[in-house]
Amino acid sequence: MRDTTDRRRIIPATERDARIAEAVIDLTHRGDDFDVVELLHDLTGHATALLTVQCAGITIINDRGRVAYATASDERCRELEEIQVELGEGPCLDSTRSRGSLGPVAFGDDSLGTARWPRFALHAHRAGIVAIAAVPLRSPETSVGALNTRVAIEQAKGVLTERFGISMDEAFTRLRDHARARRIPLSDLAVDVALGHGPTELEPTR
Incomplete structure (x- = not known):
């Protein structure tokens, strides 16, 4: 009798494999009306x-062809991104401007990074950052509307932070969770909050 058992080796998935799959x-299973900035923020997470x-x-490259901050996983990273935009130098700017032609751009705690981006290097070292890897994100199309959506969301986060004394990360989480639960665009909710409106459910539970 012939053994027809599939003898291909089955490699069990590790916890890391499962997390990557999740x-x-x-990131890929989003509706047609997904919010760009929410997707990018989730990517950083x-x-x-x-x-x-x-x-x-x-x-990102905005609709004027300039590099602009889009989103970050925390406040320190946000400040470092905005500093690069203000100074006009840094690994993230070079990588974004190259549109991927340079490949990954690295900044390290060495003379090369300091010589290439001297003003940014000073800020990075003060913040305790010793290494940065800037990896270009390639896409067949470039969204020019992401930045304006970002402005509203950043303003709404600031309003909630000031109103309730919570962190910017928690403010974003509350905005996103509320928008998802009600199935409304995150940008629409952010505009309402930025204008001084918004639901009371966003207030932290005492």
Whole structure:
């Protein structure tokens, strides 16, 4: 009698494999009306959870052809991204401007990074950052509406932070969770909150 058992080796999935699969599913299974900035913010969250990095952020080319801050996993990374935009130098700017032609751009605690981006290096070292890897994100199309959505969301986060004394990360989480639960665009909710309106459910539970 012939043994027809499939003898291909089955490799069990590790916890990391499962987390990667969950991240891919979360990032790819979005509705047609998904919010771009929410997707990018979730990407930074997955990056910090799966990689040995302290924080992650994303810069984009806006509709004027300029590099601009889009989103970050925490406040320190947000400040470092905005500093690069203000100074006009830094690894994230170079990577974004190259549109991927340079490949990954690295900044390390060495003379090379200091010589290439001297003003940014000073800020990075003061913040305790000794290494940065800027990896270009390639896409067949470039969204030019992401930045304006980002402005509303950042303003709403600031309003909630000031009103309730919570962190910017918690403010974003509350906005996103509320928008998802009511199935409304995150950007629409952010505009309402930024204008001084918004639901009372966003207030922290005492």
